[in-house]
Amino acid sequence: MPDLSPSITRDAALREVVRRIEEDVIFGRLAPGARLIEDRLMARHGASRHCIRQALAQLEQAGLVRREKNVGATVRSYSADEVVKIYEVREFLTRQAALMIPLPAPAEVVTELEVTQARYRHCVDTGDLRGVHEANDAFHLVLFSACGNPYLVRTLQDYMGLTLPMRAKNLADRAGRAASVRQHDTMIELLAGRDRWALAQLCVAHLQNSKSDYLARIGSDLSRGLAVVGEGASDDRESGGPRAAEKTRTKRQ
Numbered sequence: 001m002p003d004l005s006p007s008i009t010r011d012a013a014l015r016e017v018v019r020r021i022e023e024d025v026i027f028g029r030l031a032p033g034a035r036l037i038e039d040r041l042m043a044r045h046g047a048s049r050h051c052i053r054q055a056l057a058q059l060e061q062a063g064l065v066r067r068e069k070n071v072g073a074t075v076r077s078y079s080a081d082e083v084v085k086i087y088e089v090r091e092f093l094t095r096q097a098a099l100m101i102p103l104p105a106p107a108e109v110v111t112e113l114e115v116t117q118a119r120y121r122h123c124v125d126t127g128d129l130r131g132v133h134e135a136n137d138a139f140h141l142v143l144f145s146a147c148g149n150p151y152l153v154r155t156l157q158d159y160m161g162l163t164l165p166m167r168a169k170n171l172a173d174r175a176g177r178a179a180s181v182r183q184h185d186t187m188i189e190l191l192a193g194r195d196r197w198a199l200a201q202l203c204v205a206h207l208q209n210s211k212s213d214y215l216a217r218i219g220s221d222l223s224r225g226l227a228v229v230g231e232g233a234s235d236d237r238e239s240g241g242p243r244a245a246e247k248t249r250t251k252r253q
Contacts (some may be wrong), residue, residue, distance in 0.1 A: 038073075101147050183205075
């Protein structure tokens with residue numbers, strides 16, 4: 001990956017580094033629990049140590065990175081129990097928001113969803129993973145905002161962010177993207193009818209592939225050891241991950 005241009009402002013450079021590391025995390029190029037070593041990130045992104053530390057701090061606030069004393073920064077990982085419990089809450093919020101959408105939905109809501117879905121489909125067809133992620137979140141925000149309760153929507157957004165490391169990799173999978181497009185189309189169709197329960201059930205079912213995929217990934221990663229970031233994020237298979245972090249914590253106790 002080329003170094004950042006010297007002409008880019010400091011803030012713009014920081015945003016770019018955050019975006020790059022974020023994409024490595026959410027699209028699975030960095031495994032849950034992978035260690036994020038500053039020197040290697042500096043070399044990979046052509047950035048200063050100060051910039052890398054600021055980027056990691058922002059990603060920690062976003063819930064994608066965990067920083068611990070004597071361990072350093074790692075990709076945020078969740079246990080199977082945590083994943084199940086987090087998704088229980090997200091599924092509850094999703095179902096409630098869907099049930100509160102008035103049906104048939106207002107024409108302006110349907111129109112906005114159709115426009116967003118067209119952008120989503122274009123990103124899927126062209127392989128624009130960043131665009132896929134952004135258009136997908138925009139689609140669901142438009143959909144659930146139709147429930148009329150901004151506090152519910154805000155809480156749902158919080159859980160969408162919390163599950164980002166778990167769900168985004170599924171959008172990098174071709175079959176997963178195709179299934180997502182079909183389900184979005186069906187959601188729009190259901191908005192023209194009166195079956196709120198069918199809409200709510202589909203919205204909850206829409207979450208299941210990413211949850212199952214993440215649970216399978218963390219089970220596989222724990223069995224073979226986890227990646228460490230280096231020159232190529234997908235090529236590093238040194239020490240690190242939840243087990244290594246746990247061993248370090250145990251030694252300190």
